[in-house]
Amino acid sequence: MTETLVQDVIEEAQNERRARRLAVREFRPRRALAGFMAALLVTVVGGVAAIELLAAVLGSGVHPVPGVAEAADALRGRAWNDPHVLIAAAGVAVLGLAFLLAALPGRLRGMPLAGSDPRLAGVLGRAALRRTLADAALGVHGIERARVRGRGPFRRRLLVRAATHYRNPANLAELVRRAVDERLDRIEPMHRPDVDVRLGWRKD
Amino acid sequence: MRIAIAATGTALLLCGGAALAAGLGAFDALLALSGRPLLDPALPRFTEDAGWFLPVAAGVAEIVALAGQLWLVFQGRALVHRWWPDLDPQTRAAARAAADDLARDARGLPGVQDARVRLTGTVTRPRLRMRVAFAGDALVSEVYGELGAGPVERYRKAIGMPDLPVVIRFRPAAKRG
Numbered sequence: 001m002t003e004t005l006v007q008d009v010i011e012e013a014q015n016e017r018r019a020r021r022l023a024v025r026e027f028r029p030r031r032a033l034a035g036f037m038a039a040l041l042v043t044v045v046g047g048v049a050a051i052e053l054l055a056a057v058l059g060s061g062v063h064p065v066p067g068v069a070e071a072a073d074a075l076r077g078r079a080w081n082d083p084h085v086l087i088a089a090a091g092v093a094v095l096g097l098a099f100l101l102a103a104l105p106g107r108l109r110g111m112p113l114a115g116s117d118p119r120l121a122g123v124l125g126r127a128a129l130r131r132t133l134a135d136a137a138l139g140v141h142g143i144e145r146a147r148v149r150g151r152g153p154f155r156r157r158l159l160v161r162a163a164t165h166y167r168n169p170a171n172l173a174e175l176v177r178r179a180v181d182e183r184l185d186r187i188e189p190m191h192r193p194d195v196d197v198r199l200g201w202r203k204d
Numbered sequence: 205m206r207i208a209i210a211a212t213g214t215a216l217l218l219c220g221g222a223a224l225a226a227g228l229g230a231f232d233a234l235l236a237l238s239g240r241p242l243l244d245p246a247l248p249r250f251t252e253d254a255g256w257f258l259p260v261a262a263g264v265a266e267i268v269a270l271a272g273q274l275w276l277v278f279q280g281r282a283l284v285h286r287w288w289p290d291l292d293p294q295t296r297a298a299a300r301a302a303a304d305d306l307a308r309d310a311r312g313l314p315g316v317q318d319a320r321v322r323l324t325g326t327v328t329r330p331r332l333r334m335r336v337a338f339a340g341d342a343l344v345s346e347v348y349g350e351l352g353a354g355p356v357e358r359y360r361k362a363i364g365m366p367d368l369p370v371v372i373r374f375r376p377a378a379k380r381g
Contacts, residue, residue: 026371035205035279038212043272050269053262056251075242080227085242089227093220099213103206110373113348120352121371124344128375135340135376188345 018118020190026121027108034102112190124187126150136183137162140175151193158193163200173199208275290326295363299323302362309355310334315342317377323363332359332370337377344374 048065055064063069078085111129113122124132130148137146137160145163149155162176177197184192225231229238251257289296303321310319318337325331336351338344351372360368 022369026369031205031209032279032283034209036276038209039272039275039279041272042212043269043276046265046267046269046272050262050265053258053265057258057262072243077241079239079241080223081229081238082227086224086227089220089223091220093217093224096213096216096218096220099209099216101213103210103213105206113345113374115348115352117352119367119369120356121369122348122374123372124374132340132376139341183341186341186343186345188348 012116015116015118019115019120020112022118023112023121023123023190024108027110027112027123029106029109031102031106034099038099111187111193114188114190124189129187132187133158133160133180133183136179137176140172140179142166142169142172143176146176156194157196160195160197161200162197165202167202167204169199169201172201173197205279285326286324289323289330291323291330292327296323298363302359305362306334306355306359309358310336310351313347313350315339315344316347321359330365330368332356332368334370334372336372336374338374340376348372348374 048068051064052068055062063072108123110123110125113124115122130150133148134146137143137148140162142164143162144165147161149159149161151158158180160176160180162172164172166172176199177195180195180197184195226237231237289299291299303323307319307321310316310321315338316336317339318335320335322333323330324333334351334356336347338347352370356370360366360370
């Protein structure tokens, strides 16, 4: 009996871990544009180099790819310390750095939902999460405007900015926090974010 | 994909950095390179002396070009399979019928206003993608659990893929009026 219970607990933990792994794999940014640009660059540079080098191997005196003859003349006429060459080299290095940054994992495209089925991954998009939490804050009596800002590289918490027309807000900030917490309970994210509430009120 | 992008980025960064360093005279103590032309007249002499160099360089360039083309083809294939799954006609027909049932069952759950279903991928890497629009105060966690336990499981059985990974995106439904 105890053994079965322990096995169940272990299995549940394993399933949760696998579900988390599936969610991370599915909702990690795909970097499709960076991938396409890099593949195109590799194909074009490799292709042009291959054609030119094969022509040179076969002893052909001409450059088969249009524009390469002019480029070769320009390369013969410029030294390594030529300002144009330095700018081009810096450009290539910056492009490389951009590709390297694009290869970093990045933030997930939304907030994965908690679950223990390793074949199932659910997500609420970032904009959808902001919208639904702002909607919850607006449900508090006396709140006129509400905006939610998501977590960023320098902010680990969700920030709810709400405004009321009341002159004395009393415990409205607490009520807004409770409403947002309640909405998060209904969503049940995989990693529950901390929430900051900033309330503005009439000062006249 | 990420590793290939990182490899391309590393190669470009190393080439650009090395060219920049050469231009700024970092290697002058060894080769006095900064004042010399990019296509050095010594290069044709070297290629004439070392007969192996050009064929090897051409071979390497061919391999790089081929790898780039394959990478493009894989990306295009993945993009196409997101819309048109690479499955046999019977599975596709069964999936169409099961998708209608799944969408109908999902719409029947409390708080769900709309549900769309699409089977994507290939026989070896299939995916079921669902989009679910919910009313603002719906119990999303409960809908998610119910979907996984009932309708999605029936869908898997109907198309004969018991391990089919399912990806569900939730969004709040647009308010009417």
